[in-house]
Amino acid sequence: MAQIFPLTEEDKKYYRALLTRSALSGIFYPFTTARTLIQLGHSPFTISTSPIFFSLGFEWKAIRYAKQLAYAKGVWALWSGFEPFALSSIVSGVASYSFGKYLNTHYPDVGGPVDFNGKEERSLTDHESFRRTLRSAIRSSIVQAFSLACSRALTVVHIRQVAQIVSGETKYHSALQALQLVGIEEGPIGFFRGLATQIIGELVMIWGFHSVVYLTERLLVRSGLAAKAVEDKRKQEELNVIRGCVYSFFRHLLTPLSFSYSRIATVLAVPGTAHSRTN
Numbered sequence: 001m002a003q004i005f006p007l008t009e010e011d012k013k014y015y016r017a018l019l020t021r022s023a024l025s026g027i028f029y030p031f032t033t034a035r036t037l038i039q040l041g042h043s044p045f046t047i048s049t050s051p052i053f054f055s056l057g058f059e060w061k062a063i064r065y066a067k068q069l070a071y072a073k074g075v076w077a078l079w080s081g082f083e084p085f086a087l088s089s090i091v092s093g094v095a096s097y098s099f100g101k102y103l104n105t106h107y108p109d110v111g112g113p114v115d116f117n118g119k120e121e122r123s124l125t126d127h128e129s130f131r132r133t134l135r136s137a138i139r140s141s142i143v144q145a146f147s148l149a150c151s152r153a154l155t156v157v158h159i160r161q162v163a164q165i166v167s168g169e170t171k172y173h174s175a176l177q178a179l180q181l182v183g184i185e186e187g188p189i190g191f192f193r194g195l196a197t198q199i200i201g202e203l204v205m206i207w208g209f210h211s212v213v214y215l216t217e218r219l220l221v222r223s224g225l226a227a228k229a230v231e232d233k234r235k236q237e238e239l240n241v242i243r244g245c246v247y248s249f250f251r252h253l254l255t256p257l258s259f260s261y262s263r264i265a266t267v268l269a270v271p272g273t274a275h276s277r278t279n
Contacts, residue, residue, distance in 0.1 A: 011097075014097055015094070015097075018089075018090060018093040018094070018097075019090070021089070021093075022086045022089045022090050022093075023086070025085070025086060025089060026079070026082055026086070029078070029079055029082050029085065030066045030069075030070075030078035030079065031059070031062050031063060031066055032085065033066065033069070033077075033078050033079070033080060033081065033162055033165070034062040034063070034065040034066040034069065034078075035062045036081075036158075036159060036162045036163075036266060037065065037069075037162060037163075037165065037166060038061065038062060038065060039262065039263040039266040039267070040159075040162075040163055040166075040266060040267060040270065041267070042166050066078060069165065073165055077165050080161050080162055080164065080165050081157075081158040081159070081160075081161035081162040083174060083175045084154045084155075084157040084158040084161065084175040084178065085154075085158045087154050087175055088151040088154035088155050088158060089151075091150055091151040091154060092147045092148065092150065092151035093147075095146060095147040095150035095151065096143055096144065096146070096147035099143050099146045099147065100139075100143045103139060103142065103143065110138065110139060110142070111134065111135035111136070111137075111138030111139045111142075112131055112132075112134060112135035112138070113135075114135075115128075115131075116128050116129075116131065116132040117132065121217045121220075121221055121226060122221050122226045122227055122230075126218055129214060129217065129218060130214060133210050133211075133213065133214040134210075136210060137206060137207055137210040140206050140210070141202075141203055141206050141207070144199075144202050144203075144206060145199050145202075145203075148195065148198055148199055148202065149192070149195060149199075152191060152192050152194075152195045152198070153179060153182070153191035153192070154175060154179075155198075155269065156182065156190070156191060156192075156193055156194070156269045157172060157175055157178040157179055157182065159266055159269040159270055160172050160178065160182075160269065160270050161178065163270050179191075193268050193269050193271065194264070194265035194266065194267070194268030194269045195265070197261050197264045197265040197268060198261065198262065198265035200261050201258045201259075201260070201261030201262045201265065202258070204254065204257050204258045204261065205251075205254055205255075205258045208250070208254040208257070209247070209250070209251065209254065212246065212247065212250040213247070216243065216246050216247070220239065220242075220243075225239060225242075226239070
């Protein structure tokens, strides 16, 4: 197997980390279950539309909802759909990493030339920095769209298994059985329900975040803070803190926009189930 698919040490390190993350995701999976049911419209709580408090409010409601589900349906119900969820994470991670390497090796100029890669931000003009950021956003979009397409079938199965908690159905059991059933009943299109909307939601985050990164880095360069931090370790640390705070803040602002598409994609994954018939 190693001869057919030669792996570098970097590859092995990535795949080990991916498998570890997928296994450990089971610890926090009940919150994923609660979030999925909230997106499907089964939440007893009203979700705040405030961009600033949306993320924190949503997570808090997911925790409260998970607690209610445990009392009403039993603790094990919170792990419904974990098998396809974990497999989806693995498939998505493998697809993203492999396709990213393939793109870098065979199509390095997709999105723009690599002229400015590896250069420090302060040595670039605004135009050069923009071209580098644009290239990164384009390539990230392509890789993310590919990985979502590869894992969408398992995501659909995961969502449908979670929806059964409320509907009371037992139609979908294991990941393999559910995939076979979807294929028989709906054909190939059933595996990709909601994919386009899911991709749009991810693109909102990718392009929004890259825009924030570009503006932040150029402001740091123009303000002189980037130059002052070159030889001062303490100022470098302060600059990294500033970056982290800015990126985190704007990521929270972008979350409500992405959530709308994510919610639609989740609902589109369950046509024909008890959930869709009762709404």
